[in-house]
Amino acid sequence: MITFTTCKHWPLPGKALQLVCQALEAKGLAADCVPWQEMDHQHLAQSKVILPLAAWDYSESPEAFAQWLNESVERGVGVLNAPELMQWNMNKRYLLELAKQGVTTIPTRFIKTADPTELKAVLSDCGWDEVVLKPACGQSGNGVQRYSVTALSLPMLPEQSFNQGWIIQPFMPEIQQVGEVSLCFLWGEYSHAVRRMPATGEWRANSQYNVAVSLFTPDADTITTASNILQQLPSSTAYARVDGLLTNEGFVLSELELIEPALFLDIVPEAVEKFCAGLEYFVAQI
Template sequence: MPNASDRFPLTVPPPDATDDGPADVVLVTGHAEHDPEAPLLVDELAARGVRAQVRPWGAGTDWAAAPLTVVRSPWDYISRCAEFLAWAREAAEVSTLVNPVEVLGWNAHKGYLARLAAAGVPVVPTMHVPAGTAELGAVLGRFDGEVVLKPAVSAGAVGVLRASADAPGAVEHLTGLTAAGDALVQPFVPAVLDRGETSLVFFGGAYSHAVSKLPAAGDYRVQGYHGGQTRAVEPTPAELAVAARALAAGPGEVAYARVDLVDLDGTPALMELELIEPDLFLAYAPGAAGRFADHLLTLLD
């Protein structure tokens, strides 16, 4: 199982997080990662006269010192979720936190998929399996063919397994997941193999850009560190409509969002609504980092 720090190689020195000078905006990251998108946003904010710093969440930073605290890449939160959300609540008391703390709490557990489905959003069918559930073979017996098993608190395909529902390894993996926390079971979507996922990015609720993420040959995971390939695309009207429905059914206004869609029986369906630490693919669309910076300026105002 890869660590969150395996998401990106440290090929570029991270922005200086030790500078104690005043900042207008703090971009929140994790404790062992470098977010390659952070320099793009720092530069765009600087061009607009706004000073930004990149700092890890938690202790060690005076969160009251900056008017705006932007949660961007705390990829290690999945192993310290309760601690992360406690920090977010404390930071929100002294700084404007985006995305807001109630959004972070809502989005941290993928049980939100059931709430979106109940609100009428087309969602990949998802079964929530609470921690400690017994008779996991019976749970998997409700599915035909291949399934995807994943932790309910996860990111970047960490802890995910694709397997036949009746395979002994599926029960074993689900047993391990539910020993540690809640889990999800979803039918495998075959279109992922040849069409991948489409990710639509929004700033302040306004559509910015989209990318297609395709898995490497022989894999089903679309992330770049698993060999996946990413390219800019134009979303279809149907994809834009599903994304808009997902955002409208969410917990409130957000500064940034990534809506991940797959083709399910010929129509777009939501795979995930990413509101905490998504890659925003800023380098894939001219002006994307600037659009994000412009929206953050409205929050500063």
């Protein structure tokens, strides 16, 4: 059994996962979708491999999610991507590590708590006029705030809801001008890309904010840059999404999605076959 985990808040698979399950079943491979919180011993015993592609609420209980990943491996289940890689990817502090390795990222600072004094000190040190605040462990734009340094008061950060720290980045106007591009990789190879354009008057390129998604053809340099980022990871990936902005200086990484990215397989049918062929091969090796 190949199990794609969803989550208790959104237990049903979306169109993309439905297409993947249908393609796997056409190959004679059983597939199902189960909320990760409901993956009991019986489900684990029946699963050869687990992919948490729709675990869209893990940031609400990251410790429990990480424990579940580790327990799955301990019970002999294959997990994609590698649990240690996903746990590293759960906290956006990974952007700081990638920047130290030479990856061009949106400039990023980290604060441990929502202390206004600490936030003010960082803003003063960086000299940014307008910033975006993101929970270090967060999903789908939840808790993300945009803040002008010239405002009379500091933003109120919901400390109890997001207790893994915060990252601070300068606001990048390109997000409203040309949108964010997402390059999707399957089994380590570039597959396809989309442009995600925020709605008029909006700056968050997330589905809950009515983002417009369209197929996009990146140039060779952008594909190479994104591929090189993945090559710096400690393990290979079955799937990955490299998000970034196209600036005058080239591709700038905004986020690296290695856990539950939308891969837009429902608008790229040939990618479904490629993904499923890789899964078929992976299962055969177990």
